[in-house]
Amino acid sequence: xxxxxxxxxxxxxxxxxxxxxxxxxxxxxxxxxxxxxxxxxxxxxxxxxxxxxxxxxxxxxxxxxxxxxxxxxxxxxxxxxxxxxxxxxxxxxxxxxxxxxxxxxxxxxxxxxxxxxxxxxxxxxxxxxxxxxxxxxxxxxxxxxxxxxxxxxxxxxxxxxxxxxxx
Amino acid sequence: xxxxxxxxxxxxxxxxxxxxxxxxxxxxxxxxxxxxxxxxxxxxxxxxxxxxxxxxxxxxxxxxxxxxxxxxxxxxxxxxxxxxxxxxxxxxxxxxxxxxxxxxxxxxxxxxxxxxxxxxxxxxxx
Numbered sequence: 001x002x003x004x005x006x007x008x009x010x011x012x013x014x015x016x017x018x019x020x021x022x023x024x025x026x027x028x029x030x031x032x033x034x035x036x037x038x039x040x041x042x043x044x045x046x047x048x049x050x051x052x053x054x055x056x057x058x059x060x061x062x063x064x065x066x067x068x069x070x071x072x073x074x075x076x077x078x079x080x081x082x083x084x085x086x087x088x089x090x091x092x093x094x095x096x097x098x099x100x101x102x103x104x105x106x107x108x109x110x111x112x113x114x115x116x117x118x119x120x121x122x123x124x125x126x127x128x129x130x131x132x133x134x135x136x137x138x139x140x141x142x143x144x145x146x147x148x149x150x151x152x153x154x155x156x157x158x159x160x161x162x163x164x165x166x167x
Numbered sequence: 168x169x170x171x172x173x174x175x176x177x178x179x180x181x182x183x184x185x186x187x188x189x190x191x192x193x194x195x196x197x198x199x200x201x202x203x204x205x206x207x208x209x210x211x212x213x214x215x216x217x218x219x220x221x222x223x224x225x226x227x228x229x230x231x232x233x234x235x236x237x238x239x240x241x242x243x244x245x246x247x248x249x250x251x252x253x254x255x256x257x258x259x260x261x262x263x264x265x266x267x268x269x270x271x272x273x274x275x276x277x278x279x280x281x282x283x284x285x286x287x288x289x290x291x292x293x
Contacts, residue, residue: 021285074275075203081212085223090278096205099238099263099277101286165239166201166265166273 001039003032006049008108010056012100016163017060019072020098027063031056072097074165099165172269177235177242180264180271184231184246193218197270204260204276232256236286238263245288246276256292258283 007028014024014031034055042051072095176195183192193214202217203210211217229251233244241263248259261282265273277283283290 022281025285075205075208075210076201076212076273078208081201081216082209083216084209085220086207086209090206091208092206094206094208096277096279098279098282098285099243099261099275102237102240103287162240164241164265165263165275166241 001035001048003035003052006052007032008104008106010052011104012108012162013053014056014060015100017057018063019095021100021104022098023063024100027056027059030059034059067095071095097165100162102162105162173242173266176266176269176271177264181233181244184233187225187228187231189218189222189225192221195271196274197267197272200271201273202275203273204278206279227251229253231259232292233262234288236261236288238286241265245283245286247292258288258290261286 010028010031011021011024014027015021018024018027031052035052038055042048046054074097078094179191180195182188183195196214196217199213200217201210201212202220211220227250229249232247234247236243236245238261243264244262246259246262247256249256258280260276260278263275263277264271280290
């Protein structure tokens, strides 16, 4: 099973959860590793893409849970503006938001497994994804969102939904 | 913003950095522009504060060169700098701009080497 065609879209997906391209690369590698190991357990109740996104989601949620503060931030949201030159050195311990290179969007493969192929993405901020189910259940966490894309529009959708860094 | 006006703005922007034209740069900013440079906590609000900061910060550099890039669907640049005493160009930061009404509303310089590496630009240029 060749996972490479999914790398581009998974990078974008993991970046949206983690706020760092570097972290996204690590998590996509981990997702592929888990997928390889778990291929024997893939029961085809969901599409392969759905299954892959579930692995990626869980991997990202675990990574976020292991950090002291999950959300990456920009300086302008962390305190008032400065009126002096900086002193004391950079705050490298803070998880700062990082930009996503647009060149990486070009690698997203326009996969088209069939006109009825759909996948579901479920993002939950506060709890791991529920057991396998193809129906959509709005989660109980305070910030849950649900998106459904048909496979053929994936690339355009991901490109358009790339979060602007500045609001 | 229409593409050609954005392009003109960005060309002016590049010229102000590469010629160390501080007044020219400040003239491109919105009155309440935001400037930040993670991993530094400090950020600056407004033309006056940003001008004061850069006036001091630019003194230790011998020059800047900007290479166009793009990030998060916003205009961006890879910034190379060199010190007065040394001729070689070194990776300085990835700059990300938010443009609004033919001005710059926000400028963020990402100083972390891992960010620069993510964009695939070389770290040193001779």
